[in-house]
Amino acid sequence: MGMSIGEVAEHTGLSVHALRFYEKEGILAHEVHRGPGGRRVYTQQDVDWLRMCIMLRMSGMPVPEIRRYTELVRQGDGNELQRLDILKEHQDRVREQMARLQECLDLITYKVGKYQDYVNSIASRAVGQ
Amino acid sequence: MGMSIGEVAEHTGLSVHALRFYEKEGILAHEVHRGPGGRRVYTQQDVDWLRMCIMLRMSGMPVPEIRRYTELVRQGDGNELQRLDILKEHQDRVREQMARLQECLDLITYKVGKYQDYVNSIASRAVGQ
DNA sequence: GTACGAACTAGAGCCGCCTCTAGGTCAAGA
DNA sequence: TCTTGACCTAGAGGCGGCTCTAGTTCGTAC
Numbered sequence: 221m222g223m224s225i226g227e228v229a230e231h232t233g234l235s236v237h238a239l240r241f242y243e244k245e246g247i248l249a250h251e252v253h254r255g256p257g258g259r260r261v262y263t264q265q266d267v268d269w270l271r272m273c274i275m276l277r278m279s280g281m282p283v284p285e286i287r288r289y290t291e292l293v294r295q296g297d298g299n300e301l302q303r304l305d306i307l308k309e310h311q312d313r314v315r316e317q318m319a320r321l322q323e324c325l326d327l328i329t330y331k332v333g334k335y336q337d338y339v340n341s342i343a344s345r346a347v348g349q
Numbered sequence: 350m351g352m353s354i355g356e357v358a359e360h361t362g363l364s365v366h367a368l369r370f371y372e373k374e375g376i377l378a379h380e381v382h383r384g385p386g387g388r389r390v391y392t393q394q395d396v397d398w399l400r401m402c403i404m405l406r407m408s409g410m411p412v413p414e415i416r417r418y419t420e421l422v423r424q425g426d427g428n429e430l431q432r433l434d435i436l437k438e439h440q441d442r443v444r445e446q447m448a449r450l451q452e453c454l455d456l457i458t459y460k461v462g463k464y465q466d467y468v469n470s471i472a473s474r475a476v477g478q
Numbered sequence: 479g480t481a482c483g484a485a486c487t488a489g490a491g492c493c494g495c496c497t498c499t500a501g502g503t504c505a506a507g508a
Numbered sequence: 509t510c511t512t513g514a515c516c517t518a519g520a521g522g523c524g525g526c527t528c529t530a531g532t533t534c535g536t537a538c
Contacts, residue, residue, distance in 0.1 A: 226484065236485085237527050245525095257534050259485055272456070279453035283525070300471070304464040311457045314450060321447050324408035327401070328440045335433040342429070355514065365515085366497050374495095386504055388515055412495070 222253070222261035232270050239270075247273055247286045249293050279314045351382065351390035361399050368399075376402055376415045378422050408443045 229236045243252060243260075249269045255261040276286050289306050292299045358365045372381060372389075378398045384390040405415050418435050421428045 224485080235527075238525085240487090241526060257485070258487095259534085275453045275456050277525090279450055279457070300464055300468050304461065304468055307457055307461045307464065311454065311461055314454045314457065318447060318450050318454070321408055321443055321450070324404045325440065325443045325447070327404050328408070328436055328443065332433065332436050332440055335429055335436065339429050339433055353514080354516095364497075367495090369517090370496060386515075387517095388504090406495095 225260045228262045228267055231267060245283050245287060247290045249290055281310050354389045357391045357396055360396060374412050374416060376419045378419055410439050
């Protein structure tokens with residue numbers, strides 16, 4: 221049932237270094253259980269939580285803010301409004317980021333089109349057309 | 350016609366520090382002209398180029414790759430295929446990034462919905478409903 | 479019994495991208 | 509004349525997020 225840090229690394233794509241780092245940074249919802257020899261034993265819950273943290277990181281949430289969120293979850297019931305606030309704020313930021321990326325993509329696509337046309341015209345001239 | 354570094358900073362949103370940094374990093378398509386006292390005088394072309402660089406940076410292109418692209422442009426005609434390659438590769442990366450962000454957004458939106466429901470249910474219970 | 483592999487801790491190091499500092503020049507206004 | 513403020517250079521510093529090192533401790537396999 222329990223997974224070693226190496227297995228979790230493989231499953232999540234994080235490095236074992238990163239896993240220990242995240243733990244030290246306090247972004248695990250529950251303390252990781254330790255097996256014989258003081259080795260970490262992760263539950264499926266831990267891994268699920270990590271997957272969410274990965275999503276939050278991937279979408280640009282800074283580690284300290286993930287920690288804030290994690291702490292609220294650790295505190296238990298009663299602070300759902302604060303958790304909601306954090307998530308909503310982040311949601312807005314992600315939407316903004318996507319809009320900005322779309323703008324960039326539009327520009328890049330425009331330029332790619334221009335260069336493609338140019339390169340094509342050169343190529344067709346080269347075959348005598 | 351020419352703009353000072355401060356004006357360019359204001360127009361582009363970059364800091365004067367960043368502008369000098371970009372120049373040192375070699376990501377300006379043409380050498381910036383200098384006015385009396387060795388002060389930089391930017392043309393509209395410079396600013397347009399900077400705007401494109403900002404787009405590339407915003408969308409995650411690393412400074413060294415912008416430099417490579419810039420160098421190709423500086424070299425002049427004949428390397429359009431290489432420029433096209435860089436842009437296409439970056440285009441792919443931006444699309445991937447957007448897809449990943451969309452996944453994150455979906456998860457966050459799902460969680461926001463759950464918390465919103467919960468918070469609403471608490472609120473309506475509080476007014477005796 | 480020794481070699482290997484995987485884990486452990488604490489803390490240093492690295493990378494990318496700026497940002498800031500120190501020490502200076504210059505022009506215009508009070 | 510003196511101050512102010514925008515600019516200059518070179519180089520140091522800072523921040524976020526890991527990543528790596530050093531030095532151990534285990535448990536299992538040869």
